[in-house]
Each structure stands twice: as structure tokens, then as C-alpha cells.
Amino acid sequence: MLKTPNLPLAGRTALSAMLAIALAACGGGGSSTPPTGGGGGTPTPTGTCSIANQIAFADDVLNEWYLFPSLLDNNVNQASFNSVQAYLDARVAPARAQSRDKGFTFATSIAEENALINSGSSAGFGIRLSFDTVNNRLFLFEAFENAPGFQAGMDRGTEITAIGTSSANLQNVSAILASGGPQAVIDALGPSNAGVSRVMRFTQVDGTVVEATVTKADFALDPLSDRYGALIINDGGKNVGYLNLRTFIVADAVPQLRDAFQLFNTNGVDELIIDFRYNGGGLVSVAETMGDLLGEGRVGQLWSQTVLRESKSSENSSEFFENEVQALQPSKIAFITTGNSASASELVINSMIPYLAADSIAIVGSNTSGKPVGQFGFDFDACDLRIRAVTFQTLNANDNGDYFTGLAGTVPNSCQANDDITMALGDANEASVATALDFLSGGSCTAISKSGSDGLAQREAVRETLQPEEPNVAQREIPGLY
Structure with a gap:
């Protein structure tokens, strides 16, 4: 955060x-x-x-x-x-x-x-990548609609099979991964600068094979996709609100969240699926606005607490629900999460625990990252240097906020589910969404292991987010972004 x-x-x-x-x-x-x-x-x-x-x-x-x-x-x-x-x-x-x-x-x-x-300024292909650690394969798990990758025909579930600087020197991704691991693929994709081009061969979900030159460009990171950022899912005659927030880091997330909750209000939504599966966090202020939108009837009640080290305890503070015109008071929420769900995502989930019945809140998918702490930024302006140092921890209204190993075991309910990249985000048949709908309808599920030693966690470990050892500014907040 x-x-x-x-x-x-x-x-x-x-x-x-x-x-x-x-x-x-x-x-x-x-x-x-x-x-x-x-x-x-x-x-x-x-x-x-x-x-x-x-x-x-x-x-x-x-x-x-x-x-x-x-x-x-x-x-x-x-x-x-x-x-x-x-x-x-x-x-x-x-x-x-x-x-x-x-x-x-x-x-x-x-x-x-x-x-x-x-x-939301960034430069790149505008795609988010994961790699198969067993079979040496490279897949998109998301694509930004206004960026070069999507415009070239790449989308969720696309497999990149070869990369080169020209058609003459294309290298198979399997060989790149086998010889140099994930860093070799990162190197093959080139620096995150506008104008950098790569020839890529890729296979779309329907099996179509495409070879195209894709040039990195400056683009704006859209916090809520125009395709699946906010949807109404008809589940047996019941309207369920689906919200997919990509990141809390972009200021424009606030008006987009308000528009999403207006859609939910218009459609009489009482239950929500909030998809944080790839959300690495961002601004506390955006998380606070999201809390307000979930807090109809709770204005003035405690949302979260910010706690600093003892010598700075005079700076501790509390955040309370504030009025939002489009606010809801959902009766049930299923949060879709993975190991990429961190920081502000976890803050929202943890802060909602005191305000929902024990059988009305769950995380679905796999365990979260485990980041109940946040950073202040300290600037050395002359050097364009900002030190982001861990300076505070957040607690909910029950004084709980010690989930350094993730939220599994902290949230009253958890449901294992796969992240099915062959299905569109927000599709009722996608594995995590389907499991979330089942929870909202009162179905039972297999709990997520906090240790990550369960069979599902082992299967999901086959696919890992492609993340550099020293990520750039955007990659810290948007895991797997290239």
C-alpha cells in the first residue's frame, strides 16, 4: 500500500x-x-x-x-x-x-x-505474462485493450511460442526458457521503451497461429477493463455484480469504481464477486474509496487503522466510512485472489471482515501475497530518487492485520479454485468465477491451504508470473506486465 x-x-x-x-x-x-x-x-x-x-x-x-x-x-x-x-x-x-x-x-x-x-502511464506491449515451469511455455493472463499486444491479436490465454528481432532469428520460447530460464525470456522481450519492436509467433485460444511485429508504445493502464471491469451476471435469475479491478495505483480508478457501483445499483445487486486475482495493490486512498462504496449505512464507522513504529505513534490514524452516493451494503462478497493479490487488495478484504456475517465473505482461488504493511515515499528530488520504505501496518476494526502469510485462515471462508486462462475474465463458466457463484449460492468448497501445500496450490505452481528481479515502476504494481 x-x-x-x-x-x-x-x-x-x-x-x-x-x-x-x-x-x-x-x-x-x-x-x-x-x-x-x-x-x-x-x-x-x-x-x-x-x-x-x-x-x-x-x-x-x-x-x-x-x-x-x-x-x-x-x-x-x-x-x-x-x-x-x-x-x-x-x-x-x-x-x-x-x-x-x-x-x-x-x-x-x-x-x-x-x-x-x-x-497510468507505461510503455510496453501492454500484456501480462506467466510461464509454465514444467513444460517451458509462455502465456498471457491479461492484455490491456489500448496497447500494442491486444491490437496485434493477443489476449488472455494466448501462448507466445517464439520471439525474435526479425522473422529470420525467431527463437522458440521453450528453448529460451530451457537454456536461460525466465530472465532469458525477459531479455528476449527487450527493454520497456516505446519504439522497441519484436517479432512474435503466438497461438490464440482458438488455435489460430499468428506471426506479427509488435512495437512497444506508451499507453495508459486502465484500472477497469471496458470489457469485463464491471458486469452483471445473471445466476439463476439473481443479479450478481462482478467487479474486476486491475490496480489501485492509478488515480482514474476512483471515478471508474463509482461508475461500476452505479451499474450495480441500477441492477439491484445485493451480492458481489470482486476479482483481485492479479491486483498487486496501489494507493491507500483508492482502497478507502472502495471501502466507502461498500459501506452504505456505515458512515462514521471504523474502516481501517494505520499504525506506525512506537517512536512515530503520534502519527497513527484511523479511517472511517464516508458517504458515497453509489454505495452498496452487499449481503455477501466473494473475493477472487491469487498470490498476486497484495497490499491494497488485502486491505479491502481484511477491512470488510468485521462487517459481514461469517458465512457471507470468502476468498476464492488461492492464497494472497501477505502484505499488511505499506510505504511512505521519501524524495531526494535532485536525484529523481524516491525511497519507498515500509513505515506502517494496517488493522481492521477488530484490530486484526497480521496476515503476513496471506489471508487464507484469516478470512472466515476460502474456496480453492483454478485460474482458467482459457476463459474470459468475468465469464460465469471460468473456474474461479464459477466457484465464487457457488459460494454466494450457499455451496460448500475445499478450503485454501495457508501453507500452500495442497494439491491445487501445487498444480497452480506450474504457472508462475513472469516477473523481473528488478521490476520497473509499473511492474511493481502490475505483476507480469511487459
Whole structure:
């Protein structure tokens, strides 16, 4: 979860003369100002943009604000590092070993993150990829409609079988994966810059084989697809609302969410399927708006709590349901989740637990990521450097928020289900949607294992999200994006 500098969406942030502290709870980023209450001063960047000065700034941030000060390695030598990220990784290694900070503290670009939040700006093919770890195959699990990949004929379920810079040097994906693993495929796809072209051979879901030159371009990430972002599913004469939110990181998600709930109201929806299966999180402010839309009749009641380290406890805060014209009070909600569901997605689910009957809320699919913490953003403006450091944890109205191993076992009900990429998202016959509909109708299901050792989890492990070791700004929030 992110809280952003000076952007109305993200979360609680505060700004000093040279530093923007963005509060992000659950994934995304943004720009905003540091809290202005007690707890000490704000780290101020000094000197030139040397790596030494950037590392020193990162060190000040961690020492003052890091949520788990006892889980910082204080024996790390700044002089031993030539990159800010490597230094951050070393300092937070003890927290990472306890699954308290699974890559959530990182260095990023102020300009790129702000562009993503403001307009969803990204460059690439606009496709999201997973790979079959056993059979060395590469599949799309989603495509953005306004991006080059979709326009070339790629969509959910498409298999990419060969990649090259020209037709003459196409390489089979199976061979690329076999020889160099997922990183070799990432390298073959080229850098995330507009104008980069690749020739790709791919097979569509109906078996049609296409060979096309696809050129990366700048495009806007649409939080709700125009095809399946908000749908009405007629389930035996009962209208069920289906909402697929791709990300919380883009500001435009707020008006799109309001439009979706207007559709649900118009159609008398009382039960919801909320599909977070690929949602890596984003702005706390967007999550709060979504909570308000789920909170008809609850205005003024507690939605979530933000808790900082003890030395910053004066900055702790509570968020309450606010009035939204299109708000619903659903009687049942089934949340579709996978290991890609993180941060703000988990915040929404956890915050709804106190407000639904135990038999009326479930996660469907597989266990979530396990990120009940969020980041503030600390800016070294002269260097276009933003340090996203874990600085707060979120709790629900029952004071619960310790789901570092995922929400299975925390949500009262869970139902195993496959992610069937051969079926369109929102299709009532797609495996996860069908299981969600069955839960809403009172059906029983097999619980998701928190440990991930059950048979379904093992089968799903065959297909993994294609994610670089050092993701760009968009890939941190939109897992598998290229």
C-alpha cells in the first residue's frame, strides 16, 4: 500500500523543503508530504547526487521511519555498496527473513511513479505474462485493450511460442526458457521503451497461429477493463455484480469504481464477486474509496487503522466510512485472489471482515501475497530518487492485520479454485468465477491451504508470473506486465 506525495489519492504524506513523504498502504506509490505531528524531524537529503549521498539519505529514512527498527541490520557498511537498492536490501534483510518485508522497501523514480499514478502511464506491449515451469511455455493472463499486444491479436490465454528481432532469428520460447530460464525470456522481450519492436509467433485460444511485429508504445493502464471491469451476471435469475479491478495505483480508478457501483445499483445487486486475482495493490486512498462504496449505512464507522513504529505513534490514524452516493451494503462478497493479490487488495478484504456475517465473505482461488504493511515515499528530488520504505501496518476494526502469510485462515471462508486462462475474465463458466457463484449460492468448497501445500496450490505452481528481479515502476504494481 502506498501513500503518495502531494497526490490526493494516495495516503497520508507530508512534505518538507526537500522531501516528499508519500504514504502508500498496499502497493502503489505517489507523492505527498510527511506527517507533521510528533516523532522527530524529516530526513533531509544533502550534498550532490553521488551514490554515497543517496545511500546516506536512505539510511536516514530507515533509521527514523522503518516500521520494524529491531529488524534492521545495523552492521551494514554504507561504503561497501554501489547501489541504493543493494544497500536497502542488506539493511532490511532480517525483516525479510521473517516475511515482514518481502521486497516492499525499494528505491524508485519520482517522475516515473508520479506519471503512473496520475495517468497510468507505461510503455510496453501492454500484456501480462506467466510461464509454465514444467513444460517451458509462455502465456498471457491479461492484455490491456489500448496497447500494442491486444491490437496485434493477443489476449488472455494466448501462448507466445517464439520471439525474435526479425522473422529470420525467431527463437522458440521453450528453448529460451530451457537454456536461460525466465530472465532469458525477459531479455528476449527487450527493454520497456516505446519504439522497441519484436517479432512474435503466438497461438490464440482458438488455435489460430499468428506471426506479427509488435512495437512497444506508451499507453495508459486502465484500472477497469471496458470489457469485463464491471458486469452483471445473471445466476439463476439473481443479479450478481462482478467487479474486476486491475490496480489501485492509478488515480482514474476512483471515478471508474463509482461508475461500476452505479451499474450495480441500477441492477439491484445485493451480492458481489470482486476479482483481485492479479491486483498487486496501489494507493491507500483508492482502497478507502472502495471501502466507502461498500459501506452504505456505515458512515462514521471504523474502516481501517494505520499504525506506525512506537517512536512515530503520534502519527497513527484511523479511517472511517464516508458517504458515497453509489454505495452498496452487499449481503455477501466473494473475493477472487491469487498470490498476486497484495497490499491494497488485502486491505479491502481484511477491512470488510468485521462487517459481514461469517458465512457471507470468502476468498476464492488461492492464497494472497501477505502484505499488511505499506510505504511512505521519501524524495531526494535532485536525484529523481524516491525511497519507498515500509513505515506502517494496517488493522481492521477488530484490530486484526497480521496476515503476513496471506489471508487464507484469516478470512472466515476460502474456496480453492483454478485460474482458467482459457476463459474470459468475468465469464460465469471460468473456474474461479464459477466457484465464487457457488459460494454466494450457499455451496460448500475445499478450503485454501495457508501453507500452500495442497494439491491445487501445487498444480497452480506450474504457472508462475513472469516477473523481473528488478521490476520497473509499473511492474511493481502490475505483476507480469511487459
